Structure formats: C-alpha cells, structure tokens
Amino acid sequence: MVFLSMQSYPGVMTVTRPYHHGDLPRVLLQAAVTAIEEAGPAALSLRDLARRTGVSHAAPTHHFGDKAGLLTALAVEGFDLLAATLTAAGDDLLDVGVAYVDFAVRHRAHFEVMFRPDLYRADAPEVRAAQERAGAALHTGVATLPPDRAEPGEARTDALAAWSIVHGFATLWLSGALPADVEADPRIAARTVIRRLFPPP
Amino acid sequence: MVFLSMQSYPGVMTVTRPYHHGDLPRVLLQAAVTAIEEAGPAALSLRDLARRTGVSHAAPTHHFGDKAGLLTALAVEGFDLLAATLTAAGDDLLDVGVAYVDFAVRHRAHFEVMFRPDLYRADAPEVRAAQERAGAALHTGVATLPPDRAEPGEARTDALAAWSIVHGFATLWLSGALPADVEADPRIAARTVIRRLFPPP
DNA sequence: GCGCAAATCTTTATGCTGGCAAGATTGGAT
DNA sequence: ATCCAATCTTGCCAGCATAAAGATTTGCGC
The missing domain is CATH 1.10.10 (Arc Repressor Mutant, subunit A)
Structure with missing residues (x-):
C-alpha cells in the first residue's frame, strides 16, 4: 500500500x-x-x-454523480458478483440454490440494494446487462434438471419456482422474520427447503 | 364527513x-x-x-413520535391485514399462497415496510404479536396438507418452503426483477409456481 | 353553561443531508 | 516545461428529522 x-x-x-x-x-x-x-x-x-x-x-x-449513482454501481457490482458465485457453484441445482442464499447472507449489503430498485437507476443499461448475466447463471442450474415432464413451459416454471424459493428464503432470513427454531446455518436450512421443491429421484 | x-x-x-x-x-x-x-x-x-x-x-x-414510529404502526397494520387476508382465503394451501402474493401486490406499501425491519422498530411487542398472528394464519394453510410423509420436521419444512416460495415470488414481482415474459396476472403466475411445490396428487 | 386538565396542533429552532457551483491541486500527456 | 483533464476541496442552499415551547381545542366533572 x-x-x-x-x-x-x-x-x-x-x-x-x-x-x-x-x-x-x-x-x-x-x-x-x-x-x-x-x-x-x-x-x-x-x-x-x-x-x-x-x-x-x-x-x-x-x-x-449522486446517491443513486453510487447505489447503481453497488447494484452492478452485486449482480456481477452473484453471477460469478452461481457459476462457481457448479451444475447441481441444489448447490446453485444454496449458493444464492449464501451470497445473500455473505453480501447482505449488495443483495439488499440489488432488489430495491427505488434506491438506484435500475433501468440503466449496465444494470440490465449485469442482471441478465446473473439470470443466465441461475438458469444454467435449472437446465440440468431431468426434462422428464413433457408439459410445455415447464422449464420456465421450474426456473421461476427455484428463483422464488431461494430468493424468498434469503430475504426472509435477512429480514429476521423467520422463527427462532430454524436451523442456525442458512446453507443447511436452505438446502432442506430447496430439496422440498426438487426432491431427489 | x-x-x-x-x-x-x-x-x-x-x-x-x-x-x-x-x-x-x-x-x-x-x-x-x-x-x-x-x-x-x-x-x-x-x-x-x-x-x-x-x-x-x-x-x-x-x-x-418519529418516522420509525409511523412505519412501526404501518407494519403492525400490515401484519394484521395480512393475517386477515390469509384467514379469509380459506383452507386450501394454494389459495392461501395466492392470497399472500395478492396481498403483497395490492398492499405494496405495507408489504415493503413489513419486511424492511431497519426502517421501523421491529422488536416492539405489538409488532411481534401481529407477526405471530400472520404466521399462525399461514401455518393453518400448511396444516391442511396430507401428512403422508413420516419424516419428522416435515411439516416445518413444508411451511418454510411454502412461505419462502410465495414470499420470494412476491418480492421478485414487486422489485420488477422478473423477466417480461412471465404471466401478467401475478395471481395466475403465483398459482402455477406454488403448484410446482405442492403438486396435486 | 363553567372551568380545568389533557390531547391536539402550531411555531420556532438546530443539526444533518443531498445537491450544486466554483476553486484548488494533482497526474499525465505532449 | 506546459497545458489539460481528472480529482478533490470549500462554500453554499434548500429540505428533512427532531426537539422544545406555545397556542388551541376537546373532553369531563361539576
């Protein structure tokens, strides 16, 4: 230094x-x-x-520029960090989901800003691009599911359900709304919950 | 008047x-x-x-008293309103889940404050009490599931998974993070997603 | 009605914050 | 060595949260 x-x-x-x-x-x-x-x-x-x-x-x-500009930069950094985290988690959907929750807990500040678009310029092109990179990383995990169900749009529903359950668990955890008797380690609790959505064969 | x-x-x-x-x-x-x-x-x-x-x-x-006091009152009102909404939705878990999402969309202001405990006095006793009333209403819906699985703690996992998926879908919807090709009516989209977690027999 | 205490609302004042404008300094390129 | 753009400081103003004190209204016992 x-x-x-x-x-x-x-x-x-x-x-x-x-x-x-x-x-x-x-x-x-x-x-x-x-x-x-x-x-x-x-x-x-x-x-x-x-x-x-x-x-x-x-x-x-x-x-x-202003406060919103700073938070915009923080959001972009967060989405890129999330994309990298999800990509590094591998191909197993369970691992990707747990990584999502782990990211929210470990990078709480980024995560809280990212999903509060009233605080920054969420329509800025660099934000949109970073969001898409993170979304693509998440979808990669969902794509590894066995496509045994023939209904159309099933993969999209799976992706939306997976995103919803990990995002919901993460935000509930961060907001402190979860009851006290939940497993102390968010990664373990998250894995249990995600497995409920995608049970092993 | x-x-x-x-x-x-x-x-x-x-x-x-x-x-x-x-x-x-x-x-x-x-x-x-x-x-x-x-x-x-x-x-x-x-x-x-x-x-x-x-x-x-x-x-x-x-x-x-101050700004936090006003938001505390708003949060209490929100949790009570949520409890009433979930109770009125009936016993079907799908209906309760859709009602949760519908509440978030229709009472966006209350919902956004409720799960942002840094904005108000989340440890106030009247807040805790209202939170428990809403939590009890949510658990009532989960309790109607057929208890055919024998694993211990399964009901708690079901409740946590249900809460996570509806809460995640609602917050993602409100934050505008969902892709544009998702069903325009949040209640229909929510029902599809929740059904993915609790498929009909 | 009458009077008084409590609740309700206003006025005044202070410190902090975001944003703007102008100036000083630095670093780098030519 | 010199110029220019980027970097950072100083000064300023309006808006906000909060506190304190004063004015008004309401409720209530009589």
Whole structure:
C-alpha cells in the first residue's frame, strides 16, 4: 500500500491518504457496504461515507454523480458478483440454490440494494446487462434438471419456482422474520427447503 | 364527513379540516401508503405527509413520535391485514399462497415496510404479536396438507418452503426483477409456481 | 353553561443531508 | 516545461428529522 500526498491543510504541507490515487470509488463502495451492513441501505449517507474514508463531503458526488449513482454501481457490482458465485457453484441445482442464499447472507449489503430498485437507476443499461448475466447463471442450474415432464413451459416454471424459493428464503432470513427454531446455518436450512421443491429421484 | 373548526389563521377566524378530529393518525397512515406507492418507503418524508394532509410539519411527530414510529404502526397494520387476508382465503394451501402474493401486490406499501425491519422498530411487542398472528394464519394453510410423509420436521419444512416460495415470488414481482415474459396476472403466475411445490396428487 | 386538565396542533429552532457551483491541486500527456 | 483533464476541496442552499415551547381545542366533572 502506497501513501500519496494530499492537498493543502492549514500548517501542514503534505498529508497521506490510505489508498492509491484513483481508487477512491472502490474505497467508497467498500465503505458503503460496511455502512449498509450496520444500519441498512435507507440510512446510508454520502457525507458519512466521506467521513469514513477521510475525504471531503463532495468527493463521492464527483465519482458517482449522486446517491443513486453510487447505489447503481453497488447494484452492478452485486449482480456481477452473484453471477460469478452461481457459476462457481457448479451444475447441481441444489448447490446453485444454496449458493444464492449464501451470497445473500455473505453480501447482505449488495443483495439488499440489488432488489430495491427505488434506491438506484435500475433501468440503466449496465444494470440490465449485469442482471441478465446473473439470470443466465441461475438458469444454467435449472437446465440440468431431468426434462422428464413433457408439459410445455415447464422449464420456465421450474426456473421461476427455484428463483422464488431461494430468493424468498434469503430475504426472509435477512429480514429476521423467520422463527427462532430454524436451523442456525442458512446453507443447511436452505438446502432442506430447496430439496422440498426438487426432491431427489 | 364532518368539517371541524381549526385554530387561528391571520385574518380568518375558523378554517375547516377534511377529517374528524382525532383521526389524523389514520389519515397520515393512508397518506403514507400513497406516498410509498409513489416513491418507495426510503423516500418517505414526514413533512411531505404533513403537506399532503394539510397539517403542520410537526403534527405527524406528535402522534407517532418519529418516522420509525409511523412505519412501526404501518407494519403492525400490515401484519394484521395480512393475517386477515390469509384467514379469509380459506383452507386450501394454494389459495392461501395466492392470497399472500395478492396481498403483497395490492398492499405494496405495507408489504415493503413489513419486511424492511431497519426502517421501523421491529422488536416492539405489538409488532411481534401481529407477526405471530400472520404466521399462525399461514401455518393453518400448511396444516391442511396430507401428512403422508413420516419424516419428522416435515411439516416445518413444508411451511418454510411454502412461505419462502410465495414470499420470494412476491418480492421478485414487486422489485420488477422478473423477466417480461412471465404471466401478467401475478395471481395466475403465483398459482402455477406454488403448484410446482405442492403438486396435486 | 363553567372551568380545568389533557390531547391536539402550531411555531420556532438546530443539526444533518443531498445537491450544486466554483476553486484548488494533482497526474499525465505532449 | 506546459497545458489539460481528472480529482478533490470549500462554500453554499434548500429540505428533512427532531426537539422544545406555545397556542388551541376537546373532553369531563361539576
């Protein structure tokens, strides 16, 4: 990590900055993740991010335009991260579903922003593209199901049902709405629930 | 509708108020629903509610304490409304599940607040109580399933899977994340998806 | 009716936030 | 060495949440 000089301070010629020049966007996004994990996306404050990262209050605005711009970048990052996670989980639909829930729990801040389109510009082309990449990764898992049922549109229903059940479980888990007697490890509980939808032969 | 006199205005002795005295909390909650449906719960502003209802900016604070207090009341109202809706849907698990999704779509503002505990005081006793009433109504629907499987904890898994799939479908629908080729009527699409989890014998 | 306490609502004030505009500094390209 | 664009700071303004204090209305005992 290199420390670079920073501009004027009263009485001090040079100060240091704990990140490479030009990396402020990434640093701000990381600070946003931390802040959201602490108090939720609704309580996020650009000025608080600036304080956390030691820059002026207007620095975040320069890079992201406005608050919605920052959350848009966070959503894009989240969808890409989700796509990578699902792809890495392999071909087994159970594993993909568990990976979805695991992503939501481990990247809670990203996940909460991603599915709250009133907070960011969900119609931005980079968002749409990232969403499609994540959707394709999810559909890949569904495609591995044995196509023994002949009804048309069955694969689409399977995909929608799989997405719904893992997304629902993840959001219920994150919102703390689940009763206390549910398995403490969300991955184990999720696997049990998903297996109820796609029972082994 | 009775119009009551209002306090001093410069040069005018009495003015009228379009609601019964003491009904301001209910009026404010209704205004909050409208505002949330327009711009989401994150953009809700107490001062905007005051303007919408024609009262001073501090009137909402008097009744609900603060913004979280207002959303707490909205969440309680939502959970009670959900419990009533699920109970009225009957005993068929499919009908109960469709009613859950239908509630989310028709009472979008309540639903969005209910499962966003960072916005209100989710640990308040009246919230817990209302949550349990809604949970009991949901479990009633699951209890009507034929208990032909002998594995222990199966009913709990069924309930969790049912809740997850309807909740996930509802939140995905509300967030606009579903692909465009999904059935336009959420009740029909939801029924198809739920049937995938609980296929008819 | 009368008077008083409580509830209801307004006014005033303070600190924080988002967004805009202008200026200072830095880094890189030529 | 010089210029330019990107980066970041300072200053500013309007809107918001919240608190405190004052004004008005309502309910209630008499």
